[in-house]
Ligand SMILES: [Ca+2]
């Protein structure tokens with residue numbers, strides 16, 4: 080457990096370990112502050128293995144159990160390894176991928192995933208976790224069954240592995256094209272040798288991504304003695320029956336002999352995979368690739384340099400920053416016409432991960448948004464949860480709208496505003512996923528549609544984002560139309576229970592009603608209860624004030640959310656509801672903006688207390704340090720932004736509201752230079768902001784503008800012991 084409190088400034092403070100606050104030219108290794116295993120226990124579901132920022136390859140171990148807590152292929156509690164796969168999800172609540180899985184072995188093996196109770200049932204081995212090394216861009220672990228040490232590193236599109244074998248006449252590298260992630264199954268595979276040092280092929284699978292295609296080209300450092308294709312079964316898909324294969328490249332090894340293999344992947348073709356390999360990794364210098372990967376991480380991590388005496392907090396911060404850069408992942412070849420990304424967990428990431436991109440990676444944000452617009456060209460609407468060329472339609476609402484509109488109002492360079500607006504409007508005017516009912520009734524009737532309140536309220540947030548984008552683009556009529564539509568949530572706001580409550584087509588309320596009830600995927604809500612959904616209105620603060628009748632009563636009810644009993648009732652309570660303070664649920668996304676309502680309502684001290692409570696309880700320096708799924712960067716992005724002292728709670732807004740700066744100093748690299756943040760006097764007593772200055776001038780508001788952040792300069796929080804409102 081992390082020491083309570085971020086302000087324990089003991090004897091260490093004199094020698095306060097600076098993680099930067101750089102002087103020019105300092106080349107500090109920030110990767111040493113990243114513990115990639117934070118969130119690999121509990122329900123964090125983070126990826127553990129080697130990758131580069133936003134890379135196409137996430138190369139790491141995959142275990143036998145592939146139930147919910149193994150969505151990333153890895154769980155702290157389990158050391159079985161079926162092989163090292165070249166793609167993994169990070170932090171998601173559903174599993175897929177684990178494509179192109181390599182396993183170094185000795186002797187004859189059974190070509191199957193196998194079960195832990197019977198080692199002969201598969202080729203899996205235990206990993207010796209006591210000797211595991213896991214850091215940004217590098218992973219290594221000994222496999223106890225074979226006496227082989229597996230090491231791996233990566234470029235963007237090529238995974239490089241190095242296996243150290245014992246003496247064996249029957250050493251081999253098995254390429255497993257059968258096993259994929261969790262509920263995925265391969266429906267067509269191909270593998271063939273090219274000469275005596277290379278193999279190529281593909282793996283097509285159906286799972287969360289209904290039709291996922293991945294091609295590969297692999298080269299070994301040594302010629303293999305023989306190469307064998309092992310068909311294990313056939314699968315029928317779309318009327319065609321195809322083979323499911325393993326490949327085995329065999330070697331004779333003396334003790335300590337090393338075999339390296341590089342595997343390039345492509346979403347397009349074997350030929351493109353080969354070109355990716357030639358372009359990114361022509362040589363065999365393993366150490367150089369490890370050091371390049373670390374350097375790539377350092378380049379991104381050094382965009383934020385913090386100064387804090389709290390070593391745990393520093394590790395939590397840089398690990399969070401690292402976790403915001405696993406996905407969205409690259410989804411194009413080196414010579415592709417456009418830079419495309421995938422793994423868009425947008426219901427999660429529109430809230431903080433995508434806004435963080437607009438601050439730290441505006442150039443990537445443009446490519447990410449342009450990819451989303453291309454997806455809209457392709458499927459007729461912006462992505463909801465896009466995975467490897469497939470729309471999974473996972474989760475509720477139209478979250479792609481919010482991310483695109485956010486980039487529009489912030490004028491992120493490199494985005495065609497007309498094209499963006501066209502995609503936004505087409506998506507917002509769609510009839511799919513309950514939008515037809517919403518048009519007909521003004522809200523989604525709860526007797527006609529599952530998770531009605533959740534769908535509608537998320538659509539209303541997207542409408543708020545539409546109104547903001549329309550207004551920014553001077554489209555007055557559209558702005559008025561979407562603003563009106565963004566009020567649809569008001570149909571659910573029940574004066575009697577003071578909660579967002581399901582409403583039927585005839586206008587009557589959902590009865591019986593229990594705001595503590597959760598039944599996963601079968602109530603009016605999605606992964607939550609009425610308590611959280613009542614506050615899922617980041618787009619209409621004024622409307623909430625109107626509903627409660629006064630700011631005092633609004634605040635009283637907001638307090639009640641954090642004071643309510645944390646009980647959850649129901650037969651099948653959603654496991655996503657974790658990290659509770661009262662009925663505030665930090666472990667899941669619908670709550671993420673709520674604390675910042677206090678700042679909005681002139682109570683920044685309350686926001687500060689709660690934000691600090693969240694830091695202490697739900698971001699800890701241990702494997703179970705995250706409260707719920709990491710969710711493709713969202714949980715981490717909340718921390719990264721909040722710890723700098725501000726957060727963007729409103730959809731498609733340029734306002735970042737103040738909360739609780741976690742560090743004495745921070746420097747953020749922005750296009751305009753450096754934003755130097757100082758929390759003057761911050762300690763365990765002086766934990767409240769009493770005044771904010773920007774470039775020496777007092778700010779008489781509770782937020783900083785996006786343009787002010789991006790211009791760089793000096794942002795000073797003057798801290799004090801009393802909660803006050805300075806605006
Ligand atoms: Ca798949």
Ligand SMILES: [Ca+2]
Pocket residue numbers: 172655666667668707708710
């Ligand atoms: Ca979640």
